[in-house]
Amino acid sequence: MVQLQEVTLDELKHLVSDRAIQGETMLLNMGPQHPSTHGVLRLMLELEGETIINCVPDIGFLHTGVEKNMEAKRYEQAEVMTDRLDYLNTVGNNLAYCLAIEKLVGLDVPPRAQVIRVILAELQRIGSHLIWLGTQSLDLAAMSMFLYCFRERELILDILELVSGQRMMTTYIRPGGVWRDIPEEFYDAVQQFMAMFPARIKQYHGLLTKNPLFIDRTKGIGVISAEDAVAWGLTGPSLRGSGVALDNRKTQPYTGYEEYDFEIPTRTAGDVYARYECRMDEFWQSLRIIEQGLKKLRELDGAPVRSSNRKFVPPPRSELGASMEALIHHFKLWTEGFDAPAEYVYMPVSSPRGELGVYLEGNGSNKPHRVHWRTPSFVHLQALPVLSKGLLVADLVAIIGSIDIVLGDSDR
Amino acid sequence: MNNKLLKAIQTIEKRFGVEEHIFRDEYSLIVSPGDVVEICRLLRDGFGFDMLSSLTAVDYWPEGDPRFHVIYQLYSIENNINLRLRAPVSDDNPAIPTIEGIYPNANWHEREIWDMFGIKAEGHSDLRRILTPYDWEGHPLRKDYPLGYEEVQFTFNADEIDAKKPYVKE
Helix, strand or coil: CEEEECCCCCHHHHCCHHHHHCCCCEEECCCCCCHHHHHCCCCEEEEEECCEEEEEEECCCCCHHHHHHHHHCCCCCCCCHHHCCCCCCCHHHHHHHHHHHCCCCCCCHHHHHHHHHHHHHHHHHHHHHHHHHHHHHHHHHHHHHHHHHHHHHHHHHHHHHHHHHHCCCCCCCCCCCCCCCCCHHHHHHHHHHHHHHHHHHHHHHHCCCCCCHHHHHHHCCCCCCCHHHCCCCCCCCCCCCCCCCCCCCCCCCCCCCHHHCCCCCCCCCCCCCHHHHHHHHHHHHHHHHHHHHCCCHHHHHCCCCCCCCCCCCCCHHHHHHHHCCHHHHHHHHHCCCCCCCCCCEEEEEEEECEEEEEEECCCCCCCCCCCCCCCCCHHHCCCCCHHHCCHHHHHHHHHHHHCCHHHHHHHC | CCCCHHHHHHHHHHHHCCCCHHHEEEEEECCCHHHHHHCCCCHHHHCCEEEEEEEEEEEEECCCCCEEEHHHHEECCCCEEEEEEEEEEEECCCCCCCCCCCCCCCHHHHHHHHHHCCEEECCCCCCCCCCCCCCCCCCCCCCCCCCCCCCCCCCCCCCHHHHCCCCCCC
């Protein structure tokens, strides 16, 4: 029989002002079941009228213990869990994890696999930004945007399904390359998307960018200065909206991003509208990268897509019948996996939301000793009180949308 | 190696006497937990490390001594360099001083390592559990915390397992 205990709220008193305790201001729970919190996020608001005096985010409703579980799985097995963290950036999570493994064990990745990774990561970035755009506009009462964005995102999911067999949880990127080569139809599918999408971006701009209602709700709302944004650890478009052109694709290039020609869009206003503009510009930059990627991919037709280092990458099925070595490697890799040294690495990549960092530590065995995910949503949510102080509840809705959180990402 | 990074590391080594660890061009300094606040302040004000990328911990139970390492991943936007600090913390009432005053975003990270490892951040403004429920027992990411699973109930042992389940029984 479980004892029910009485709980006092004394230890939570420091979260609110004295006026709240005397009953002068109102405490209001927003969430965890609130449509505009983009998942299961609870915000405890201290309000005076409709003005936010303080906002205390409460997270953890989607905590799944991924980090603990990964410690109990072999390196390759643990990868499927990475998709489930930030479910709008599945390819990016796989990429971050695989890059960390490759860095830890010193594994090479063939050029064709790198190009495929870049193209898929950028498609995923567009897909993630589409969800952001759709939900942000939905929160600001532009219902049709939501439908348009999901319509376009469906095409990206179709492409992911084409290459991996899965719409969302792809696990397509693997240590040492990608799971298998892309099918021939991939080129056409991506090219069709590329041909269609620019007109759609212009349509979005036409609907929102100069829309007075949208501007009223976003301009001058949720302003954060560049210094504050850096101090609070904001990254990605949320930081670039404040004028700091920081992007891991440029500063610490990975998987061949240094070979692509693209820009980091920034704005200086630091408000919701500036962050909106940054993300809208990123659509164009991602399209540029994909276009260059497709060209590179054509040049590399027929090249290998996975490392030939058999200590980490299983041999192709066709070798198994002909080579004893291949059979042994296959057996060893699928029963024991590979060992990683007792060292540690930190691998930051640029997810659509910001810096996604994987801290990976090995202990000489075939399972990671510790995996820590530095997730952008976790860090961004923490700055929510700073962004929303003194504004109205309706503005808070716009701000939550503009920092682009995914609760699976923040709670892990 | 980047000159700025070299200078930062040399300064810290001279003042605090730390150990250095290099792997794949990533620099880690193993520092004493008492010096963390001072070193962070020096790095932020003197060497442009303006961003705390990540803060986490590792458990080396059972053979590790000291048992925990707290890991600070610092980044300098201006100079584009990374530096990692590792502070070993012993098992006996594990605690580190908070660096909230230097990097405000350490707040939630420190709550997380309290929640997950039971390492207290001394001087922290709001040290509550963050990811697990407020009445949770234990610190899940410790190595001696079981992974946990549901025991499968068969006809012969259904009642026995049911008795151990934590829901309220009649």
